[in-house]
Amino acid sequence: MKSKTVTHDFEQDAEAFHQELHREYYLAEAGLKKELDITPIYDRWAHLFTEEAARRWLGAAHDREGRYLAEWVTLEYLESLAKGLTERVSNAMRTATVEWDGEQVPYHNLRPMMANETDMTRRHRLEELERGITASVNEARVERLRTFHQAAMDLGFDGYVALCDDLRALRLNLLTGQMQFLLHETRELFPQLLEEYLSHIHVPIEAAATCDTLALFRARRFDALFPEEELLAALRTTLAGMGIDLSTQSNLQLDTEPRPLKTPRAFCVPIRVPEEIKLVIKPAGGPDDYGSLFHEGGHAEHFAHVDPGLPFPFRRLGDNSVTEGYAFLFEYLMLSESWLAQVLGVEDSRDYLRFARFQKLWFLRRYGSKLIYEQELHNEVEGADDRYVSILTDALVVTIAAENYLADTDDAFYCAQYLRAWIFEAQLRRFLEDRFGTEWFASPDAGDHLISLWRRGQELPVEELAREMGYDGLDATYLTQELIDFGEH
Numbered sequence: 001m002k003s004k005t006v007t008h009d010f011e012q013d014a015e016a017f018h019q020e021l022h023r024e025y026y027l028a029e030a031g032l033k034k035e036l037d038i039t040p041i042y043d044r045w046a047h048l049f050t051e052e053a054a055r056r057w058l059g060a061a062h063d064r065e066g067r068y069l070a071e072w073v074t075l076e077y078l079e080s081l082a083k084g085l086t087e088r089v090s091n092a093m094r095t096a097t098v099e100w101d102g103e104q105v106p107y108h109n110l111r112p113m114m115a116n117e118t119d120m121t122r123r124h125r126l127e128e129l130e131r132g133i134t135a136s137v138n139e140a141r142v143e144r145l146r147t148f149h150q151a152a153m154d155l156g157f158d159g160y161v162a163l164c165d166d167l168r169a170l171r172l173n174l175l176t177g178q179m180q181f182l183l184h185e186t187r188e189l190f191p192q193l194l195e196e197y198l199s200h201i202h203v204p205i206e207a208a209a210t211c212d213t214l215a216l217f218r219a220r221r222f223d224a225l226f227p228e229e230e231l232l233a234a235l236r237t238t239l240a241g242m243g244i245d246l247s248t249q250s251n252l253q254l255d256t257e258p259r260p261l262k263t264p265r266a267f268c269v270p271i272r273v274p275e276e277i278k279l280v281i282k283p284a285g286g287p288d289d290y291g292s293l294f295h296e297g298g299h300a301e302h303f304a305h306v307d308p309g310l311p312f313p314f315r316r317l318g319d320n321s322v323t324e325g326y327a328f329l330f331e332y333l334m335l336s337e338s339w340l341a342q343v344l345g346v347e348d349s350r351d352y353l354r355f356a357r358f359q360k361l362w363f364l365r366r367y368g369s370k371l372i373y374e375q376e377l378h379n380e381v382e383g384a385d386d387r388y389v390s391i392l393t394d395a396l397v398v399t400i401a402a403e404n405y406l407a408d409t410d411d412a413f414y415c416a417q418y419l420r421a422w423i424f425e426a427q428l429r430r431f432l433e434d435r436f437g438t439e440w441f442a443s444p445d446a447g448d449h450l451i452s453l454w455r456r457g458q459e460l461p462v463e464e465l466a467r468e469m470g471y472d473g474l475d476a477t478y479l480t481q482e483l484i485d486f487g488e489h
Ligand SMILES: [Zn+2]
Pocket: 295, 299, 323, 324, 327
């Protein structure tokens, strides 16, 4: 019985830490606090993430609950070893500036500036300035990765890839094969469409770089379909169609107040699951803004409906592909012709839909190639910049900057969790369409079904949920087929 009590106490502490950390993120990102101050929180709860704790939980990971805790403790332990380097990188990026048109411009403003810059030469010059700053912290980033790699070996894993693969149950081999297939199946379609869309912004495909893709996806011409003043109403109407009344969800707080320090992009912070979920937005309008509000709205509804009786690892830890899948389900309502017509009153969405589907194809090719590259990076850091350029150029066709070979990665293969979510979302959406019709989003029965899934938090990984829907696990053929059938919608 002693071990049960130990587990219970540890889970309580883990959840208390989690809440403090996420409340701090919320306050800083919502602009209610000037600076993000997480070091004191980590210091206060340092006993949770010691090497001893990681080893203990790794040794006790006999069931799902134990494995989710082991994953979380181990990854936090690794991050604690590299905290100084993480801070050095993030502070350097936060304070870096470049001179542009006689003014000092912050590094973090460069990407939005590239997206909005209509002159190709000036855009390329901005990218060059960005590359210079990115390169200046690459040494610290390498040191940070080496810290992770060494710690993974010390904990008895075959390496960092194996650690992430085992603890997050990502099944990287299977997923890599699925992505190689997707990349192969769309290898002719993609460059044709890219060339066509680049010509709209007067960029010859041979001269195109990453910054031109940013400008391409800025697509100002579709802004009028997604007006700022309809943004929240669109979310409310959609939820009402599923039988969910946003105004009576007291555990889901919508923060729409304008504040100067508020992050422009919508975000969701599940502070206490399911009692205190924040959905924060600074409405601006345009397809990007709608996409991010619906994505975050999917996360928010998921966490707001989780059964409060589940243990912490099932409410808040577990397979993140699950919550990302629900977020994509909401986000990709924007790829539904009937949703666009019913909720936004768009009469002719063909141009927009074709473009949005191309953008999804670009995302999938980008993340699919990142998955392949990131495994190589973690196996051999030396020379990884060359591999980055060759793998991503192959997939995305435009010129890829070698300097980004470390900045353009997420820790612990989050790219794999997104890819699993993309695959799962295509299966889930198809299931909902079969059962409730193509207008499932306007069916309270579909809403009830989703709520019954959301209640389970992240206890089951996406392959188990897919199996319950009658699929043979996580099957990428639905997603790949949708991307190939591109022109036929
Ligand atoms: Zn997300």
